[in-house]
Amino acid sequence: MSNSRQSVSRRSLLIAGGAAASVVAAPDESRALARGTVRPTDTAGDDAAWRTKIDVHHHVTAPAWVDWAEREGLLRRQELLWWARWDVDSALDVMDRAGIATAVLHPTMQDRYRTPAQAKEGLTVVFQALTDLTHEHPGRFAFLCPALLDHPEVTTWALRRAFDDLGAVGVSVKANYNGVYLGDPSYDRFLAELDERSGVLFTHPLDLPGRPPGVPTVAGIPNFMCDFALDTTRAAVNLIRTRTLDRYPRLSVVLPHAGGFLPHIATRIDAFGGFCVPPIDAARVRDYLHRFYYDTAGPLSPACTLVATAGADRILYGTDWPAASVDIITGFTGPAVEADHAFTDHQRRGIYRDNALRLVPALKRACDTT
Structure with missing residues (x-):
C-alpha cells in the first residue's frame, strides 16, 4: 500500500472510529504498551491487577432498546452510525485493552420520543x-x-x-434542549431533585441549536470537531452566569471533553463577564472553574491548561467509546494522561480511579467486585 493510501486509511479510522476499529489494537502496539495503554499479553491470568481505571464516559445504545425503537418507528437499524452500534463483547475487549475496570454507561439516542408515554416505555426498556x-x-x-x-x-x-x-450512579443530560441551555430557570425542578440526592450530572454536547441534526455547520468539518466543544462551553458559562452551583450546592457537574473551550477562554470570561446579564464577576468564574469536573475524552486538551485552570483532582478518565475508536483511546487519550509531564504519578492515579470514587461514592459498590 502506498504512503498516501496508508495516510487516508489512518485518518479515516481516527475520524470514524468504525466497527472495524473496535477490535483492532493501536498501530504500534509495542510503543503503546510501553506507555501502559494496551493490556500486556502476559497478564492474562491476572485481569484484576491490570484493570484499574474507571471510565466515566462510555456511550451505550442498548441492542434491546434498538429493537424496541425500530418497532416504534423511531429509527432504522441500517441507518445507525458507528457510535450507535454498541455490543458488549467489543466494549469489554476495548476496556481490557485500555486497562479499564469499570465503565460508566451513558445511554444514547434518548431524545427521539414523541410522547411522554412513549418516553416512559422506552426508558423502561433502557433500564432493563x-x-x-x-x-x-x-x-x-x-x-x-x-x-x-x-x-x-x-x-x-x-x-x-x-x-x-x-x-x-448519576444522570446524563444534554447541554441544551431546543436551544435552552443548562442553568436556565425552566430546569430548576430537575436540578432541585438532583440536589436533594447530592447527584452527579454528566452533561454532553450535540449539534448546535438551529442546525439540522448531522448537517455540518461548516462544510467539510464534522460538528463534533468544534461545535460540540462550543455546546459544552455555552452550557458551562450559563451555569456560571445563573449561579446554579450556588443555588444547588450539593449538585456536581461533569463537563466532557476537558470542558470544551472553557479552560481556554477563562481569562476572556474574566475580562468580559460584565457584559453578561446578570454580570459575571471574575471571582465567580475562578470559583466555578474549580467546582466543575472535567473528563479526558476527546482527547484531552493540553494538561497544563486544565491543571492550571481546575486542578488535577477535578479531572476524570473518560474514553468516549464507541464514538472514539480503540485507536484513539489507546493512541491519544491514554498517552495524554500517561506521558504528559504536567501530571505526577499521584495525580494520574486520581484521574484514572480515585477522583471518580470520591465524586461518585456509589461507584464503590460496582468496583469492589472487580
Whole structure:
C-alpha cells in the first residue's frame, strides 16, 4: 500500500472510529504498551491487577432498546452510525485493552420520543437492559439515568426509578434542549431533585441549536470537531452566569471533553463577564472553574491548561467509546494522561480511579467486585 493510501486509511479510522476499529489494537502496539495503554499479553491470568481505571464516559445504545425503537418507528437499524452500534463483547475487549475496570454507561439516542408515554416505555426498556448488563458482568459496568428535560414528569419518574430501585450512579443530560441551555430557570425542578440526592450530572454536547441534526455547520468539518466543544462551553458559562452551583450546592457537574473551550477562554470570561446579564464577576468564574469536573475524552486538551485552570483532582478518565475508536483511546487519550509531564504519578492515579470514587461514592459498590 502506498504512503498516501496508508495516510487516508489512518485518518479515516481516527475520524470514524468504525466497527472495524473496535477490535483492532493501536498501530504500534509495542510503543503503546510501553506507555501502559494496551493490556500486556502476559497478564492474562491476572485481569484484576491490570484493570484499574474507571471510565466515566462510555456511550451505550442498548441492542434491546434498538429493537424496541425500530418497532416504534423511531429509527432504522441500517441507518445507525458507528457510535450507535454498541455490543458488549467489543466494549469489554476495548476496556481490557485500555486497562479499564469499570465503565460508566451513558445511554444514547434518548431524545427521539414523541410522547411522554412513549418516553416512559422506552426508558423502561433502557433500564432493563442496563441492569441486565450490570448483573451479567459484575463490576464492569455502572450506569447513568438519562434525563429528558423536554418531558419533566417522565424525568421525575426516571430519577426515582433509576436511583431508588436500580442503583444508577448519576444522570446524563444534554447541554441544551431546543436551544435552552443548562442553568436556565425552566430546569430548576430537575436540578432541585438532583440536589436533594447530592447527584452527579454528566452533561454532553450535540449539534448546535438551529442546525439540522448531522448537517455540518461548516462544510467539510464534522460538528463534533468544534461545535460540540462550543455546546459544552455555552452550557458551562450559563451555569456560571445563573449561579446554579450556588443555588444547588450539593449538585456536581461533569463537563466532557476537558470542558470544551472553557479552560481556554477563562481569562476572556474574566475580562468580559460584565457584559453578561446578570454580570459575571471574575471571582465567580475562578470559583466555578474549580467546582466543575472535567473528563479526558476527546482527547484531552493540553494538561497544563486544565491543571492550571481546575486542578488535577477535578479531572476524570473518560474514553468516549464507541464514538472514539480503540485507536484513539489507546493512541491519544491514554498517552495524554500517561506521558504528559504536567501530571505526577499521584495525580494520574486520581484521574484514572480515585477522583471518580470520591465524586461518585456509589461507584464503590460496582468496583469492589472487580
